[in-house]
Amino acid sequence: MKVIVNEQTLELVFEKDLVASNLDEQTKTIKNSLKENTDVKKVSLNFENVKELDSLGINLVIATFKEADEKKKEFSIFNTSTSIKNLFHLFKLHTYFDIS
Amino acid sequence: MNKIKLSIENKEIDAIVEEFIEEFSVPISSSTDNPDDDVLLITDKEDLIIPNQIKSSSILICNLSHLISEKKIRKFNNIVQIYKNDDIGKISIYPALKDIISKENNPDVHTYYFSCHSLINNIDYVAKQIKDITEYFEIDEQTIFYINIVLRELMLNAIEHGNNENYDKTVEIIFSLHLLDNICILSIKDEGDGFDWKNRSEMIENEDILRNRHRGIFIVENIAEKINIKKNKISVQLRFKEKE
Numbered sequence: 001m002k003v004i005v006n007e008q009t010l011e012l013v014f015e016k017d018l019v020a021s022n023l024d025e026q027t028k029t030i031k032n033s034l035k036e037n038t039d040v041k042k043v044s045l046n047f048e049n050v051k052e053l054d055s056l057g058i059n060l061v062i063a064t065f066k067e068a069d070e071k072k073k074e075f076s077i078f079n080t081s082t083s084i085k086n087l088f089h090l091f092k093l094h095t096y097f098d099i100s
Numbered sequence: 101m102n103k104i105k106l107s108i109e110n111k112e113i114d115a116i117v118e119e120f121i122e123e124f125s126v127p128i129s130s131s132t133d134n135p136d137d138d139v140l141l142i143t144d145k146e147d148l149i150i151p152n153q154i155k156s157s158s159i160l161i162c163n164l165s166h167l168i169s170e171k172k173i174r175k176f177n178n179i180v181q182i183y184k185n186d187d188i189g190k191i192s193i194y195p196a197l198k199d200i201i202s203k204e205n206n207p208d209v210h211t212y213y214f215s216c217h218s219l220i221n222n223i224d225y226v227a228k229q230i231k232d233i234t235e236y237f238e239i240d241e242q243t244i245f246y247i248n249i250v251l252r253e254l255m256l257n258a259i260e261h262g263n264n265e266n267y268d269k270t271v272e273i274i275f276s277l278h279l280l281d282n283i284c285i286l287s288i289k290d291e292g293d294g295f296d297w298k299n300r301s302e303m304i305e306n307e308d309i310l311r312n313r314h315r316g317i318f319i320v321e322n323i324a325e326k327i328n329i330k331k332n333k334i335s336v337q338l339r340f341k342e343k344e
Contacts (some may be wrong), residue, residue: 004209020220020256052245054229055315083245090322091315 001029010037016056029091032062034071042069045053048079058091065097076100124191210237211276218263218271218290223255230275234340237277239284243340247284250336251275253316254288262290262332282340283325288332 002013012030014044016022025041034043061077076098080088088099119249192259212233225234234244263269274287320327326337 009165021225022261044200050152052248052252053251055319056256058315081245083242084161087245087319097171 001012001026003029003033005037005040008039008041008081009035009044010042011044011046013048014050016049018053018060020054020056022075022090023056023060029061030060034064035069038071040073042076044075045077047081047084048078050084051081053084053087058087062093065093125184151319153306158206209276209278210326211230211274214273214275215270217267218265218269219257219258220259221268222271223252223259225310226255226273227251233277234284237279239277240341243271243284246338247340248325250320250338251286251288254286254334256318257295258290258292260289261295264292283337284340285335285337287333287335291330294331295329295334 001015004011010033012033014026016026018026031046040078043064044063050057065075077088078098078100085099088094093099153309195320210233212230214226214229230251231244231248234247237249251273255273258271259265263271272287272289275284277284320336323338324336325339326335328335328337
């Protein structure tokens with residue numbers, strides 16, 4: 001996973017699909033990045049390289065949102081495919097944060 | 101070398117394979133990560149090497165299935181079994197040719213059978229094979245995505261809850277495409293005691309979606325056209341469109 005800190009935004013770029021077999025390493029990187037970048041005001045997940053996900057991947061997204069929200073940081077997801085966007089809408093996640 | 105075993109109780113195996121190679125000489129290459137690997141077809145009579153031309157084992161299965169449905173192969177008495185041995189354990193993949201034959205060679209129904217050990221990494225392998233099959237039949241992208249996620253949720257449930265992640269317990273997957281009716285059916289069977297889907301499904305209706313439970317069930321319930329559960333086997337029907 002690529003971690004980009006730009007001004008006050010922490011951008012996390014997934015480089016693998018968000019499925020059960022890939023999650024351990026990505027979860028660790030997200031936790032560490034949030035711990036190391038307490039000054040940022042916004043956390044963004046870049047889904048450019050995510051083509052597939054499962055419920056555990058969705059759990060990771062929601063857990064990241066909750067952590068960012070607790071720390072009063074803005075949260076968004078961008079570069080999602082239409083299929084993934086439709087899935088997030090099924091969970092009504094667009095009512096909690098921006099998805100584009 | 102990546103080994104693919106063709107186990108067919110039929111004396112005409114050489115003719116079948118020869119016809120297959122002649123008919124589909126282009127689209128075959130092994131599913132191995134190394135594109136230079138050859139594929140070894142082990143038959144009851146002799147081993148045949150198909151050099152680096154099989155695109156993937158699922159395409160091989162598709163093509164074999166076509167040969168049968170087009171009545172080019174008539175005397176199959178048994179299923180074709182293709183398997184791959186690698187570090188993550190044995191995975192068997194074969195089309196349920198008996199089904200095809202029993203439907204009087206209905207060319208519009210294609211059925212594929214997979215079985216694997218209870219390992220999370222095997223989900224990726226089966227998902228890739230089914231993705232290849234659905235792309236081969238030009239199913240629309242949204243449905244391919246839905247099939248993929250439903251498969252992942254059902255396999256995850258079978259491995260984690262059904263088989264308690266016991267490597268030696270098997271997960272069986274049957275995927276069938278009914279081209280005339282535009283439906284596909286995914287059936288997953290584990291070695292557990294059965295799954296109380298209805299209870300869990302009712303629980304999620306009253307839950308805050310941000311709570312971390314039963315999202316897999318929610319996904320399957322919202323995507324599937326029909327769900328049928330019999331003890332430790334769940335079958336899910338999805339409707340698809342052809343690619344525009």
